[in-house]
Amino acid sequence: MENYYYPIISISIFVLLLLFLCWLFWPQKGLWAKLKRLNTDSQRVLLEDALKYLYDCEYKGSECKPENLSDNLGISKEKLHKLLKRLQSLDLISSANGSYSLTETGRSYALRVIRMHRVWERYLADETGLPHTEWHTQADYLEHTLTGEDVEKLAARIGNPAFDPHGDPIPSATGELPVHKGQPLSELKEGDVARIIHIEDEPVEIYQQLAAEGLYPGLQIYVLKSEKDRITFAADGEERVLIPRFAEAVTVEIVVGENVASVKQERLSSLKVGEKAEVVGISLNFQGQQRRRLMDLGLVPGQRISAIIQSASGDPVGYRVMGTTIGIRRSQADQIFIRNKEKDDYGSKK
Numbered sequence: 016m017e018n019y020y021y022p023i024i025s026i027s028i029f030v031l032l033l034l035f036l037c038w039l040f041w042p043q044k045g046l047w048a049k050l051k052r053l054n055t056d057s058q059r060v061l062l063e064d065a066l067k068y069l070y071d072c073e074y075k076g077s078e079c080k081p082e083n084l085s086d087n088l089g090i091s092k093e094k095l096h097k098l099l100k101r102l103q104s105l106d107l108i109s110s111a112n113g114s115y116s117l118t119e120t121g122r123s124y125a126l127r128v129i130r131m132h133r134v135w136e137r138y139l140a141d142e143t144g145l146p147h148t149e150w151h152t153q154a155d156y157l158e159h160t161l162t163g164e165d166v167e168k169l170a171a172r173i174g175n176p177a178f179d180p181h182g183d184p185i186p187s188a189t190g191e192l193p194v195h196k197g198q199p200l201s202e203l204k205e206g207d208v209a210r211i212i213h214i215e216d217e218p219v220e221i222y223q224q225l226a227a228e229g230l231y232p233g234l235q236i237y238v239l240k241s242e243k244d245r246i247t248f249a250a251d252g253e254e255r256v257l258i259p260r261f262a263e264a265v266t267v268e269i270v271v272g273e274n275v276a277s278v279k280q281e282r283l284s285s286l287k288v289g290e291k292a293e294v295v296g297i298s299l300n301f302q303g304q305q306r307r308r309l310m311d312l313g314l315v316p317g318q319r320i321s322a323i324i325q326s327a328s329g330d331p332v333g334y335r336v337m338g339t340t341i342g343i344r345r346s347q348a349d350q351i352f353i354r355n356k357e358k359d360d361y362g363s364k365k
Contacts, residue, residue: 182232233296
């Protein structure tokens with residue numbers, strides 16, 4: 016009887032072994048194929064992140080050394096050496112005097128990835144309730160998941176935006192970007208008045224700290240003291256202090272004229288019926304569909320807005336912007352910054 020079971024056991028073992036080998040090596044769907052794709056995807060992500068960093072150096076006119084790239088990518092010198100050799104073999108970068116730069120092919124590739132990243136950030140800011148401290152991290156992952164056709168559909172869905180929520184320009188579909196402008200906050204001198212035009216979103220830890228300080232694109236600042244180990248400035252009526260490493264992550268442009276940075280930033284809720292003002296921006300704390308709705312209605316930096324009517328309870332207030340009257344509740348108006356109050360046709364000067 017025992018001899019009878021030997022062939023059955025042998026066949027069963029053979030079948031199980033065959034099934035295991037199929038599961039391991041089956042083309043496209045086997046474990047080996049999946050692991051190989053995972054490794055390939057990881058290498059592609061690393062390659063694309065390297066191209067983004069190199070383009071950022073080029074855009075800002077700074078030299079890119081291997082140690083800077085290694086620190087940014089968080090990889091060892093050995094892995095970096097292999098990555099750089101691969102990038103050169105693909106004709107994506109070139110080297111000279113120990114520094115690396117993008118080829119035309121590499122620059123085009125980098126701009127496609129940057130466009131995907133910034134479109135995703137704009138989408139996450141305007142269409143979701145995701146906290147602003149998580150936009151960059153999520154976009155960093157999602158940028159590697161879209162095809163060119165997919166990103167154009169996403170961009171069209173949100174109105175083909177020109178800037179991401181941090182103030183960075185979004186490359187056009189043909190890879191065009193405006194010339195870089197501004198300078199790091201760390202380079203300002205005592206007495207300088209400037210306006211923030213960009214806040215660097217990586218490293219994430221630095222961005223989170225800058226956001227916690229209440230800094231945002233459009234905020235005007237006045238430098239009180241510039242020292243080697245810190246820069247002290249007034250913004251939105253408060254004194255702030257940043258160490259150089261953090262100040263370098265804030266890009267500003269000099270404002271010629273009166274110092275108003277030490278004055279508390281006015282909110283739309285302070286605008287009385289009969290007054291008009293210029294929109295400066297919307298607080299980073301106000302996100303999602305409501306923010307997108309306000310921007311679609313014309314509440315963007317530089318737009319003129321008038322308070323024309325108040326409800327019986329005082330909330331909401333009717334505002335005139337771009338030829339349309341819209342009702343905005345106080346809780347929303349508190350998140351909208353304005354400047355240059357003046358008399359409107361609906362009332363007398365304050």
